[in-house]
Amino acid sequence: xxxxxxxxxxxxxxxxxxxxxxxxxxxxxxxxxxxxxxxxxxxxxxxxxxxxxxxxxxxxxxxxxxxxxxxxxxxxxxxxxxxxxxxxxxxxxxxxxxxxxxxxxxxxxxxxxxxxxxxxxxxxxxxxxxxxxxxxxxxxxxxxxxxxxxxxxxxxxxxxxxxxxxxxxxxxxxxxxxxxxxxxxxxxxxxxxxxxxxxxxxxxxxxxxxxxxxxxxxxxxxxxxxxxxxxxxxxxxxxxxxxxxxxxxxxxxxxxxxxxxxxxxxxxxxxxxxxxxxxxxxxxxxxxxxxxxxxxxxxxxxxxxxxxxxxxxxxxxxxxxxxxxxxxxxxxxxxxxxxxxxxxxxxxxxx
Amino acid sequence: xxxxxxxxxxxxxxxxxxxxxxxxxxxxxxxxxxxxxxxxxxxxxxxxxxxxxxxxxxxxxxxxxxxxxxxxxxxxxxxxxxxxxxxxxxxxxxxxxxxxxxxxxxxxxxxxxxxxxxxxxxxxxxxxxxxxxxxxxxxxxxxxxxxxxxxxxxxxxxxxxxxxxxxxxxxxxxxxxxxxxxxxxxxxxxxxxxxxxxxxxxxxxxxxxxxxxxxxxxxxxxxxxxxxxxxxxxxxxxxxxxxxxxxxxxxxxxxxxxxxxxxxxxxxxxxxxxxxxxxxxxxxxxxxxxxxxxxxxxxxxxxxxxxxxxxxxxxxxxxxxxxxxxxxxxxxxxxxxxxxxxxxxxxxxxxxxxxxxxxxxxxxxxxxxxxxxxxxxxxxxxxxxxxxxxxxxxxxxxxxxxxxxxxxxxxxxxxxxxxxxxxxxxxxxxxxxxxxxxxxxxxxxxxxxxxxxxxxxxxxxxxxxxxxxxxxxxxxxxxxxxxxxxxxxxxxxxxxxxxxxxxxxxxxxxxxxxxxxxxxxxxxxxxxxxxxxxxxxxxxxxxxxxxxxxxxxxxxxxxxxxxxxxxxxxxxxxxxxxxxxxxxxxxxxxxxxxxxxxxxxxxxxxxxxxxxxxxxxxxxxxxxxxxxx
Ligand SMILES: Cc1ncc(C[n+]2csc(CCOP(=O)(O)OP(=O)(O)O)c2C)c(N)n1
Ligand code: SF4
Ligand SMILES: [Mg+2]
Numbered sequence: 001x002x003x004x005x006x007x008x009x010x011x012x013x014x015x016x017x018x019x020x021x022x023x024x025x026x027x028x029x030x031x032x033x034x035x036x037x038x039x040x041x042x043x044x045x046x047x048x049x050x051x052x053x054x055x056x057x058x059x060x061x062x063x064x065x066x067x068x069x070x071x072x073x074x075x076x077x078x079x080x081x082x083x084x085x086x087x088x089x090x091x092x093x094x095x096x097x098x099x100x101x102x103x104x105x106x107x108x109x110x111x112x113x114x115x116x117x118x119x120x121x122x123x124x125x126x127x128x129x130x131x132x133x134x135x136x137x138x139x140x141x142x143x144x145x146x147x148x149x150x151x152x153x154x155x156x157x158x159x160x161x162x163x164x165x166x167x168x169x170x171x172x173x174x175x176x177x178x179x180x181x182x183x184x185x186x187x188x189x190x191x192x193x194x195x196x197x198x199x200x201x202x203x204x205x206x207x208x209x210x211x212x213x214x215x216x217x218x219x220x221x222x223x224x225x226x227x228x229x230x231x232x233x234x235x236x237x238x239x240x241x242x243x244x245x246x247x248x249x250x251x252x253x254x255x256x257x258x259x260x261x262x263x264x265x266x267x268x269x270x271x272x273x274x275x276x277x278x279x280x281x282x283x284x285x286x287x288x289x290x291x292x293x294x295x296x297x298x299x300x301x302x303x304x305x306x307x308x309x310x311x312x313x314x315x316x317x318x319x320x321x322x323x324x325x326x327x328x329x330x331x332x333x334x335x336x337x338x339x340x341x342x343x344x345x346x347x348x349x350x351x
Numbered sequence: 352x353x354x355x356x357x358x359x360x361x362x363x364x365x366x367x368x369x370x371x372x373x374x375x376x377x378x379x380x381x382x383x384x385x386x387x388x389x390x391x392x393x394x395x396x397x398x399x400x401x402x403x404x405x406x407x408x409x410x411x412x413x414x415x416x417x418x419x420x421x422x423x424x425x426x427x428x429x430x431x432x433x434x435x436x437x438x439x440x441x442x443x444x445x446x447x448x449x450x451x452x453x454x455x456x457x458x459x460x461x462x463x464x465x466x467x468x469x470x471x472x473x474x475x476x477x478x479x480x481x482x483x484x485x486x487x488x489x490x491x492x493x494x495x496x497x498x499x500x501x502x503x504x505x506x507x508x509x510x511x512x513x514x515x516x517x518x519x520x521x522x523x524x525x526x527x528x529x530x531x532x533x534x535x536x537x538x539x540x541x542x543x544x545x546x547x548x549x550x551x552x553x554x555x556x557x558x559x560x561x562x563x564x565x566x567x568x569x570x571x572x573x574x575x576x577x578x579x580x581x582x583x584x585x586x587x588x589x590x591x592x593x594x595x596x597x598x599x600x601x602x603x604x605x606x607x608x609x610x611x612x613x614x615x616x617x618x619x620x621x622x623x624x625x626x627x628x629x630x631x632x633x634x635x636x637x638x639x640x641x642x643x644x645x646x647x648x649x650x651x652x653x654x655x656x657x658x659x660x661x662x663x664x665x666x667x668x669x670x671x672x673x674x675x676x677x678x679x680x681x682x683x684x685x686x687x688x689x690x691x692x693x694x695x696x697x698x699x700x701x702x703x704x705x706x707x708x709x710x711x712x713x714x715x716x717x718x719x720x721x722x723x724x725x726x727x728x729x730x731x732x733x734x735x736x737x738x739x740x741x742x743x744x745x746x747x748x749x750x751x752x753x754x755x756x757x758x759x760x761x762x763x764x765x766x767x768x769x770x771x772x773x774x775x776x777x778x779x780x781x782x783x784x785x786x787x788x789x790x791x792x793x794x795x796x797x798x799x800x801x802x803x804x805x806x807x808x809x810x811x812x813x814x815x816x817x818x819x820x821x822x823x824x825x826x827x828x829x830x831x832x833x834x835x836x837x838x839x840x841x842x843x844x845x846x847x848x849x850x851x852x853x854x855x856x857x858x859x860x861x862x863x864x865x866x867x868x869x870x871x872x873x874x875x876x877x878x879x880x881x882x883x884x885x886x887x888x889x890x891x892x893x894x895x896x897x898x899x900x901x902x903x904x905x906x907x908x909x910x911x912x913x914x915x916x917x918x919x920x921x922x923x924x925x926x927x928x929x930x931x932x933x934x935x936x937x938x939x940x941x942x943x944x945x946x947x948x949x950x951x952x953x954x955x956x957x958x959x960x961x962x963x964x965x966x967x968x969x970x971x972x973x974x975x976x977x978x979x980x
Contacts, residue, residue: 058801063638074806074818081797082806083641085634086660092626092634097797099588099622099635100644104798122634125627317622324618328587329643329796331620333763336585338611340757343583347754350569351395 006030018054026050026057028078033068038190038216038231039138043075045193046107046136049200050077060105061097065090065119068145069111069138069216088119091126091135095317098131101327102318105204106133113143116152116171123173127180127209132316134203134210137173138190140218141229148221159226172298174308177211178291183311184210185290186244187304189234190217198244199307207268208314215303239297242284242306243276265312275307284310368398368423370557372435372511374503375447379411381497382439385504386417388521390749392508393421394570395517397562401427403748403942408595408687414443421559426873427751428866429744429942434557435511437503439481444469456555458506460499477551479506484542489535498539505543510551512559515544569754573716573745574649576755577675578603580723581647582611585763586673588646590624590635592654595687596743597677600649601625629654633661633674640665640672641807643768643796645727649675652694653684655701662736663702664809666832669783669794671730671737671766674698675723678742680940689940690743692862692911698738699890699920705829709839710738710890714865715745717752722888724761725844731766733839734794742911744863744942767793774802782807782816783828790835836891843889846896851876854883855960856905858952859932861887861917864909864943871948880956887917892924900927905959907952909935911943 006029014022026047031040050060057079064070066087073082085093094108115123115137126135141158143149150158153173154166177185184206188196196214203210215234217223223230245262263275263284275284283289290309297304324331374389376382383404390402401420407413420430438447438459444466451457453473459465461478470476481502485495508515518540526533547553577600581589591601605623612620626632632648639646650658655676665672680686681693698710711726713719722739730737774780774795782805783792792814795803805816813824814831847865860868865886872882885899900906900921908918915934922929935951937943 058804059798061642061797079801079804081795081804082808083638084806084808084810085637086664086809089630089634089661092631093638093641095624095631096588096590096635096638096640096646097642098638099624100639100642100646101798121627122631125631129624321622322617322619323622324614324620328620328622329639331585331587333585336587336612336620337583337761340759342611343579343755343757346579347569350571351566 017051019056021051021054021057023047023051025079026077028073028075031072031075033071034220036219037068037144038140038214038218039069039072040075041190041193042136042138042196042214042216043072045190045196045200047076048193048197049204052197053201053204055105055204059103060107062107062109063090063094063097064109065111065114066145067111067114067143068218069140070109070114072138073107073109088114088117089122090114091119091122091131094133095126095129095131098133098317099321099323100329102132102323103327106131107204108133108135110135110137111144112137112139112141112151112153112173116173120152120171124176124180127177127182127211130183130208130314130316130320132207132209132318134200134206135212136200137211137213138216139173139213139229140216140222141227142218142222144218144221153229155228158228159224161221161224163226172294173211173213175291175294177213178287178294178309182211182309183208183314184307185309186211186307187213187215189215189238189305191231191235192238192305195240195243195305202244202267202273202307202310205267205269205271205273206310208311208316234303237301237303239302239304240306241278241282241293241297241304242308243278244307245274245276265310267312273307273310275310284308285312366434366556367558367560368421368562370434371418371420371430371432372437372557373433373447373450374417374419374437374439375443376415376417376439376500377442378407378409378413378415380500382415382417382500384525385500386419387749388501388518389504389507389513390419391521391570392513392517393419393559394568394751395521395564396514396559397565398559399423399425399427399751401429401748401751403429403744405941406688414440423562426866426870426945428870429944431941431944431946435555437507439500439503448474456510458503458510477510477547479503479543479546479550481506481543484546485539488538488542494535498535501536501539502543505540505545506547506551507543508540509544509547509553510555511557512554514561567754568751570749570751571716572599572747572749573713573719573741574599574677574747575603576716576720577649577723577739577741577746578607579755580720582607583720583757584645584724584727586645586647586727587621588624588636588639588644589621590626590632590639590646590648591650592626592629592632594629594651594654596679596747597649597651597654597675599747600675600677629657630661633658636672636674637661637665637670640730641670641797645671645673645731645763647673647675647727649677651677651679651687652681652697655694655697659702662708663704663706665736666702666706666708667704668807668809669734669792670807671734673723673726673730674736674738676738676740677746678740680938686940688743690863690911690942691938691940692740692742692864693913693916693938694740695912695916695920698740707836707891708736708738709733709836709843710740711844712740712861712888712890713745714862714886714888715752716750717755718888719745720755722844728764729839729842732764732842733791733835734766735835740862742863767791769793769795769803771800774800777802780805781814783812783814783831785814785831785834789838790831790833791838792831840891840893843891843893846888846893846899847884847886848895848899849884851881851883854881856907856952856956857883857885857899857903858907858909858948859885859887859900859917859921860909862911864911867943867945867948868909870945871952874945874949875952875956880960882952890920890924892921896921897925897927900925900931904931905933905955906931907933907935907948907955909943909948911937913938
């Protein structure tokens with residue numbers, strides 16, 4: 001994985017967030033992806049979301065598997081620790097890291113090969129554990145890094161660069177996440193920053209597993225005529241169901257929308273998300289409705305996007321495990337080792 | 352081993368506190384509690400005893416055996432020679448009858464007559480109508496089956512002289528909250544005892560005689576003591592996927608955490624994650640170790656296979672983590688409930704590419720505890736995966752071991768971890784820079800400081816942690832890893848070396864082979880054949896190992912696997928000439944016994960040595976392998 005250090009150019013009048021940091025403080029090293037790759041837009045959206053939320057960069061933890069998508073953890077938040085592990089196994093690493101320290105902000109980046117083929121089981125089980133993290137699947141319907149093989153999200157009939165149609169049925173990660181009980185499920189498009197940034201912000205605020213499937217065209221291997229993951233095809237089929245607005249703590253909800261079309265949702269730290277619904281009858285807290293809606297769109301050849309489902313109050317891994325407030329990795333030796341006298345007593349039970 | 356070796360009557364006094372017997376039952380019928388009761392009762396009489404389970408990979412209905420050995424000298428390795436068989440399973444009568452030493456005894460249930468074909472003239476049959484007695488005494492069918500198995504403990508008590516007050520006391524401890532069960536169990540024990548007293552020729556020459564009450568020894572299995580070691584080492588994250596024979600490590604860790612790591616309000620100073628597979632278990636442990644928690648997983652050979660990719664990552668990216676491998680019989684699923692030392696090679700070099708790992712080899716549950724604590728220190732000090740390689744025999748059988756003690760002055764070694772203040776002192780931080788010249792670079796933990804942030808990758812990296820495809824950048828790091836492991840060698844647990852005056856050969860072993868090897872050395876010694884002992888406790892091998900090997904001309908390397916894996920490691924990792932290492936191998940799935948060792952060693956010594964002491968050669972090997980080996 002190549003990375004090039006970015007030249008640091010000081011631009012005098014950059015916006016500063018509540019921490020007094022600029023957007024540049026959230027950037028990473030220079031991307032080495034192909035020019036126009038959807039993944040780079042996602043990186044930009046993440047950087048933006050972090051800046052907007054004024055999160056301290058070094059309190060974030062970036063994790064990824066292997067693939068072009070997984071490389072991108074090097075391209076944002078250079079002040080945060082990153083873990084670029086093995087193919088498809090980031091969810092396990094994230095689970096372990098999170099188990100050891102619940103106070104950091106976890107972002108996992110993966111690809112459709114990483115998450116839906118080799119790492120399908122890992123993704124499913126991280127969802128089941130409800131690990132508190134933002135999980136971004138950068139979905140291009142192809143294995144980018146190994147040069148263009150079909151992936152498990154390639155649609156039937158979608159054509160490879162050489163013109164061969166894919167025959168095996170796709171796994172829809174959003175439908176899957178919904179059925180597995182994910183507590184935050186969204187779909188977006190790398191080319192729609194307006195939609196993507198607030199979704200990332202909401203995902204970062206959500207306590208529990210925030211799953212975001214981002215359609216992210218591979219310009220080199222899957223952006224041609226006949227592909228269902230090309231910029232043109234996605235733009236044509238994109239149908240936004242629920243738009244996300246984001247109101248940090250204490251700010252007022254703006255009332256620029258029709259009554260009934262905005263649904264406020266308060267997440268665990270008191271932050272309010274407001275969900276702007278295209279269809280007034282849509283309820284993003286109703287899992288079966290989300291699932292049905294998704295299917296309906298799919299049958300019409302449309303791709304439903306937006307924050308499709310959110311469960312406001314769910315117990316994450318730590319709430320379930322009932323771990324102490326102090327992160328496990330910070331516990332003192334004295335608080336962990338029972339000592340000589342306790343061992344002496346215990347031995348009596350084994351005589 | 353059938354009873355065809357020469358035997359006959361042995362002097363009566365030598366049979367006191369020196370015999371072995373085997374109980375044959377059907378699994379899932381409560382025999383485990385009866386066997387545990389007998390083992391504990393003997394232990395509480397102060398008599399050295401071991402109990403080994405030979406059990407099927409099944410939940411209910413298949414044959415299972417429990418082997419008890421009593422030995423006043425403390426030789427407690429498995430012996431395949433049984434003086435007495437308790438035959439409670441008609442389906443294995445034939446095997447069981449054949450196993451008894453000539454002159455031995457068979458205790459069986461004569462509720463139904465024994466087939467004529469099962470009658471041997473050189474053994475004594477002792478019959479108790481267990482089933483009939485239980486039908487008379489107990490009501491429910493399940494209770495009748497269970498109580499039949501408790502009743503044999505009573506009959507045995509009368510025959511070999513179990514102290515019945517101790518038995519009663521143990522039942523009271525077990526059923527302190529279930530008075531009804533206590534009574535029915537005691538009635539069953541008493542019933543067996545009384546019947547044997549009145550109808551059989553009690554006591555037998557194989558006798559228990561109370562020794563000094565011994566509160567300095569306990570009975571514990573290795574998986575419990577590993578769990579205890581994890582508690583004392585301060586491990587907080589355990590991840591696992593169930594597999595025999597490793598499962599009880601996490602079961603015990605869970606039990607001990609409830610007791611020692613749970614606050615009154617229910618909040619926990621630990622997290623135990625049952626993963627979806629061993630791959631994920633390894634990933635969780637690597638993630639937690641990177642985050643700065645002491646993390647471990649416990650598994651067996653098949654699990655190690657699945658963990659290999661993560662093991663390689665942890666080795667190369669330098670993440671502390673501890674793996675417990677409780678070995679079972681391979682290859683593949685093999686015999687999951689039988690023991691072997693067959694993962695030595697796969698652990699030493701686990702994962703692709705150039706990798707080599709620290710591995711520790713405890714010989715018994717006491718050492719499991721010590722080496723577990725050491726494993727966590729070593730993992731953090733050297734920022735690398737550390738394996739504790741145990742096996743089914745150590746892990747799942749109760750061993751008589753000295754009481755474990757703890758030194759309150761001990762403090763964990765977290766290795767080189769830079770905190771915020773230390774980072775502030777630096778111009779810049781480079782993750783893989785060898786500042787101290789010992790091959791160990793300092794690490795930082797996530798969330799502490801922006802200055803310490805680095806990007807961990809399994810792909811090629813240079814000393815700064817930056818992506819590297821350049822010859823120098825890559826090679827410098829992998830060469831340093833070699834230096835790091837060199838430094839580690841001197842920090843690993845020393846081998847156990849026993850030099851004896853006039854030794855003519857060296858016996859080399861590791862792990863659970865220890866007991867059988869010591870016994871073999873003892874027996875050979877009593878015949879004038881003197882051997883030195885080398886028990887290796889860690890890989891990579893230290894200088895001492897190499898030196899001792901160089902001192903000897905005749906060297907036996909004991910392996911509990913078919914291919915002599917330990918020997919291969921010695922050949923590969925030391926300068927010793929391959930032909931000098933003679934292989935002693937046992938791999939049937941049962942624990943090693945001194946018989947196996949002597950059988951291999953004796954003919955070689957026989958042909959090599961010029962015996963002045965007529966002792967050894969005049970003796971027929973069978974003599975040395977006498978009934979109580
Ligand atoms: C165990 C293993 N098998 C195969 C590979 C080779 N490999 C690297 S990336 C990749 C596919 C990545 O596809 P995806 O996750 O969709 O990422 P993209 O490059 O499309 O963003 C594969 C098969 C590997 N690194 N590890
Ligand atoms: S190959 Fe495709 S996915 Fe990979 S960087 Fe290029 S455009 Fe992006
Ligand atoms: Mg892809």
